[in-house]
Amino acid sequence: MEEAKIMSEEDVNRTYLRFAHQFLEPHDDPSEPAIIGMQTRGVFIGRRIVNIIEDISGIKPDFGVLDVTFYRDDFRSKLKIPEVKITEIPFDLYNRDVILVDDVLYTGRTVRSAMDALMDYGRPRSIKFCCMIDRGHRELPIRSDYVGMTVPTHADEEVQVKVKELDGEDAVYIVKGRRTDA
Numbered sequence: 593m594e595e596a597k598i599m600s601e602e603d604v605n606r607t608y609l610r611f612a613h614q615f616l617e618p619h620d621d622p623s624e625p626a627i628i629g630m631q632t633r634g635v636f637i638g639r640r641i642v643n644i645i646e647d648i649s650g651i652k653p654d655f656g657v658l659d660v661t662f663y664r665d666d667f668r669s670k671l672k673i674p675e676v677k678i679t680e681i682p683f684d685l686y687n688r689d690v691i692l693v694d695d696v697l698y699t700g701r702t703v704r705s706a707m708d709a710l711m712d713y714g715r716p717r718s719i720k721f722c723c724m725i726d727r728g729h730r731e732l733p734i735r736s737d738y739v740g741m742t743v744p745t746h747a748d749e750e751v752q753v754k755v756k757e758l759d760g761e762d763a764v765y766i767v768k769g770r771r772t773d774a
Contacts, residue, residue, distance in 0.1 A: 595752075598743060599764035604724070607740040608637070611722060612644035614738050615653075615691060622649035625689035625720075628656040630706055631677040634694035636755040637724060641693065656681035658692070663705035685714030691738070695753035697723040700734030725764060727751045740764075 599607070616622055622645060629638025635657050646652040659677040692706050703721055710719060722738035727745040743751060743766065750767045754760075 593767060593769045595765045595767045597763055597765050599724075599741060601762040604740075604762040604764065607724065608640045609644055611641050611738055611740070612648060615641065615722075616645060616649065619689070622651040623653055625691050626654040626656065626683060626685070626716075627691050627693060628658050628681065628710070630692060630694040630702070631657065631659040631661075631679075633753050633755055633758065634692070636757045637695060637753075638693035641722075654683040654688075656683065658706055658709055660702060660705040660709050663709045665701055665705070679709070681713050685710065685716045687715075687717045689718045689720070690716040691720045691722055693722045695724050696751050697721070697726045697734075697736050697739075698729055700730045700732035703734045704732055724753045725751045 615625060615627070619625060627638050627642055629635035638655060642653055642655045657678055657680045659679045661674045661676045690710065692703065692710075694702065694706075697703065707719055710716065720737040721734070723736045724740040726736050726739045726742045727749075728742075729745070729747065741764070745751060745766065746768075748769060752765045752767055754763045754765070756762050
């Protein structure tokens with residue numbers, strides 16, 4: 593197995609800062625939009641962006657956590673023992689601009705699942721999607737509104753976004769010789 597670092601801690605932190613400014617730009621009120629991190633690494637990425645927005649504006653946007661395990665279309669076929677995590681959205685989604693945050697955009701099926709899950713919690717005015725890495729191989733017509741880096745990959749490569757809270761470092765790697773699932 594061979595791996596290559598494609599983003600350093602400095603690159604990742606610069607990307608979080610850029611996302612914070614991009615999230616704020618279309619809104620007069622920094623408390624809009626609501627940011628929702630997708631389990632697992634999207635939660636940590638989303639929290640970092642929320643903290644940067646608070647540092648910039650003095651206002652902390654609403655933040656939620658979303659697990660899409662039961663909304664995945666491969667729930668019964670690929671996931672042998674699903675690992676269900678917390679979903680916590682402690683604010684009303686009605687008429688809010690919501691930004692979903694995840695680490696990697698791959699086939700688009702996880703994002704579709706996330707949109708289905710969000711609709712069970714309310715009817716946002718808009719949903720945008722933010723990811724650190726868009727690795728291609730889309731199976732659904734889904735795109736990211738905010739992208740840290742677009743990295744065309746081969747099917748046998750995996751993109752690993754590492755966060756200090758879980759992995760002890762902030763970085764992004766491409767790992768060759770592994771098969772990934774959406």
